[in-house]
Amino acid sequence: GNSVTQMEGPVTLSEEAFLTINCTYTATGYPSLFWYVQYPGEGLQLLLKATKADDKGSNKGFEATYRKETTSFHLEKGSVQVSDSAVYFCALRWTDSWGKLQFGAGTQVVVTP
Amino acid sequence: NAGVTQTPKFQVLKTGQSMTLQCAQDMNHEYMSWYRQDPGMGLRLIHYSVGAGITDQGEVPNGYNVSRSTTEDFPLRLLSAAPSQTSVYFCASSYSRTSGRIYEQYFGPGTRLTVT
Numbered sequence: 518g519n520s521v522t523q524m525e526g527p528v529t530l531s532e533e534a535f536l537t538i539n540c541t542y543t544a545t546g547y548p549s550l551f552w553y554v555q556y557p558g559e560g561l562q563l564l565l566k567a568t569k570a571d572d573k574g575s576n577k578g579f580e581a582t583y584r585k586e587t588t589s590f591h592l593e594k595g596s597v598q599v600s601d602s603a604v605y606f607c608a609l610r611w612t613d614s615w616g617k618l619q620f621g622a623g624t625q626v627v628v629t630p
Numbered sequence: 631n632a633g634v635t636q637t638p639k640f641q642v643l644k645t646g647q648s649m650t651l652q653c654a655q656d657m658n659h660e661y662m663s664w665y666r667q668d669p670g671m672g673l674r675l676i677h678y679s680v681g682a683g684i685t686d687q688g689e690v691p692n693g694y695n696v697s698r699s700t701t702e703d704f705p706l707r708l709l710s711a712a713p714s715q716t717s718v719y720f721c722a723s724s725y726s727r728t729s730g731r732i733y734e735q736y737f738g739p740g741t742r743l744t745v746t
Contacts, residue, residue, distance in 0.1 A: 521672075553737075560634075560720055560737035561673070606672060617663070617688065618722075618735065620672035 519544040523607050523621035531629055532599055538592040538624045540581075540607035548609040550574075550583055550590040551618070555604045564592075564605070602628045631656050634738035636721050642744045643711040651706040651741050653721030659736075661724045662704040666690065666717040667740070673720065679704055711745045718742050 524539040542550070549568045553561040565574030570585035581592045590607060607621040637652045655662065663678035665688075675688030679698040693715060695707040704723075708715060719741045725733040 558739075560739045561722075562737070563734045566734075617675055617678060618673070620665075620674075622670050622672045 519548075519609065519619055521607050521609055521619055521621035523605075523624050525622075526604075526625035527627050528624060529627045529629065530597060533596045534628075536592075536594045536597045536601070536626065538605055538607075538626070540590045540592065540621060542588050542590070542607075542609050544588070544609060546611070547585065548611050550581070551608045551610065552579070552581055552590070552592050553606040553608060553620075555606065555623070557603070561606065597626075597628045599628045599630055602626060633657065634721055634723055634736050636719075636738035636741050638741060639739070640742050642746065643708070644746055645712060647711050648707065648709055649711065651708075651719055651721075651743070653704045653706065653738060654702050655704075655721075655723040655736070656702065657723065657736070658701060659723035659725055660701070661733075661735075662698070663688070663722050663735075664694070664696065664704070664706045665720045665722065666715075667720060668717050676706065676719075708743075713745045716743060716745045 521542045551566045552564040554564045555561050565576040567574045567583035573582045579594045581590050604623045604625045606623045608618045610618050634655045660681045664676040665673040667673045674690045676694050677696040679685045682698050682701050685696050721738040722735045724735040
């Protein structure tokens with residue numbers, strides 16, 4: 518069946534460090550891919566998305582590229598801030614799935630001053 | 631717009647009790663869904679609805695009921711609470727796929743439920 522695998526956290530890094538969170542998926546066909554962010558005590562917010570192979574999603578300094586050949590959608594940010602401390606979820610969704618999202622387990626990121 | 635609202639924010643139940651988690655949206659979204667969030671497991675889909683009067687099961691529907699009598703509201707009912715239902719529950723909504731586009735899902739702030 519379909520699945521989404523994320524690197525385990527927590528990931529702890531210093532301010533201005535480079536962040537990578539790995540995400541791979543197994544699925545037949547070509548789903549849309551998403552990164553959601555959850556700040557402490559809040560619901561999930563869409564961070565970025567990509568709907569076809571080689572698409573690059575970007576937002577707030579974060580980027581992720583839809584790699585069909587490696588079935589991956591790794592999240593990157595060149596210089597993190599303390600305010601980026603949150604839990605990040607990778608997710609996939611089929612166009613004809615009426616919006617149903619399949620999530621990875623989430624990766625907690627802690628950025629220290 | 632208030633977006634997606636959920637009540638209550640916190641709830642403690644005893645085993646066997648029943649309750650309803652409320653979810654409402656004011657964006658005229660056709661699609662609404664309920665997820666539960668458990669440590670190390672991400673979010674899992676409980677039930678979803680593609681419009682008023684239409685609901686369907688997700689990945690983990692057992693022990694939960696839903697109904698969709700209006701576009702705005704999508705309550706989740708726990709019929710007989712069990713400790714395994716201790717979790718954080720999120721409601722989400724979006725436009726439907728009728729235009730073929732992928733629309734963003736908007737999430738509510740969540741309800742933290744503890745069953746003792």
